[in-house]
Amino acid sequence: MTQQFTAVVPAAGVGSRMAADRPKQYLAIAGKTILEHTVDRLFSHPAIERIIIAISKGDPYFASLPLASDPRIQVVEGGTERADSVCAGLAAISDENSWVLVHDAARPCVRLADLERLVTAALQSEDGAILAAPVRDTMKRGCRLHANKQQSNYRHNSGLQGITETVDRDNLWHALTPQMFRVKQLRESLQQALKEGAVITDEASALEYCGYTPLLVKGRADNLKVTQPEDLALAGFYLEQLIKEQP
Numbered sequence: 001m002t003q004q005f006t007a008v009v010p011a012a013g014v015g016s017r018m019a020a021d022r023p024k025q026y027l028a029i030a031g032k033t034i035l036e037h038t039v040d041r042l043f044s045h046p047a048i049e050r051i052i053i054a055i056s057k058g059d060p061y062f063a064s065l066p067l068a069s070d071p072r073i074q075v076v077e078g079g080t081e082r083a084d085s086v087c088a089g090l091a092a093i094s095d096e097n098s099w100v101l102v103h104d105a106a107r108p109c110v111r112l113a114d115l116e117r118l119v120t121a122a123l124q125s126e127d128g129a130i131l132a133a134p135v136r137d138t139m140k141r142g143c144r145l146h147a148n149k150q151q152s153n154y155r156h157n158s159g160l161q162g163i164t165e166t167v168d169r170d171n172l173w174h175a176l177t178p179q180m181f182r183v184k185q186l187r188e189s190l191q192q193a194l195k196e197g198a199v200i201t202d203e204a205s206a207l208e209y210c211g212y213t214p215l216l217v218k219g220r221a222d223n224l225k226v227t228q229p230e231d232l233a234l235a236g237f238y239l240e241q242l243i244k245e246q247p
């Protein structure tokens, strides 16, 4: 019997940076919502048998989707932060020794080959694994500029930041999703990190906070998180390519 996995999809965000008429996971690309594309991508992996989707309290969109009647899908109520929504999803998994893949609803372009590589690596790592993409650009750190008599007012009044340093980009990665861990390890790490006030923006940061070293699995850069308006057309292009390449 081949191992079967559950995925948790945090889909309870409001999509403020997208500034659309609805949360971005419910915006349509190529005839389906972003959430539906994301679910299709996850179920394209034969070992993912169940998906738990965390949606916001009173979400008026989910019920009208075909997903709502898919027996492989369970819905839970998400929370204030992404980590809270992930914890709500984990609470619906009874087998603590099982593996879970956590994947953003807003990442509809993840490829099967990346999922396969992630699963292979995670199953051989005591500390789980995440998909990630190496940084390609030179990375700068900025800061707000303070008024300086010797410098133009523009530098202070423009609202632009000034460069304080160039960050060494060797071994610097964009964390993507899915991120795959054993349920017990992830649940306990998130609970400890959140209880102690750690800033947790992805699952791996909770594991790291608790002293684990998840593996970085190189993934495609087109596994983008739809975040701001210009991402929608790009995601549409990537999805068209992905669907064309499907057998």
Ligand SMILES: Nc1ccn([C@@H]2O[C@H](COP(=O)(O)OP(=O)(O)OP(=O)(O)O)[C@@H](O)[C@H]2O)c(=O)n1
Pocket: 009, 010, 011, 012, 013, 014, 015, 016, 017, 018, 023, 024, 025, 054, 078, 079, 080, 081, 082, 083, 085, 086, 104, 105, 106, 107, 225, 226, 227
């Ligand atoms: N309380 C939250 C916040 C976010 N998410 C989900 O986490 C994923 C990644 O978060 P992000 O891209 O930040 O989505 P939003 O929080 O909706 O976007 P924004 O920060 O622009 O409001 C998204 O699928 C989002 O739906 C969630 O389930 N619960």
Ligand SMILES: C[C@](O)(CO)[C@H](O)COP(=O)(O)O
Pocket: 082, 104, 174, 175, 176, 177, 201, 202, 203, 225
């Ligand atoms: C989980 C994540 O997609 C990894 O890059 C990212 O941390 C989500 O951050 P967001 O601010 O909730 O979009």
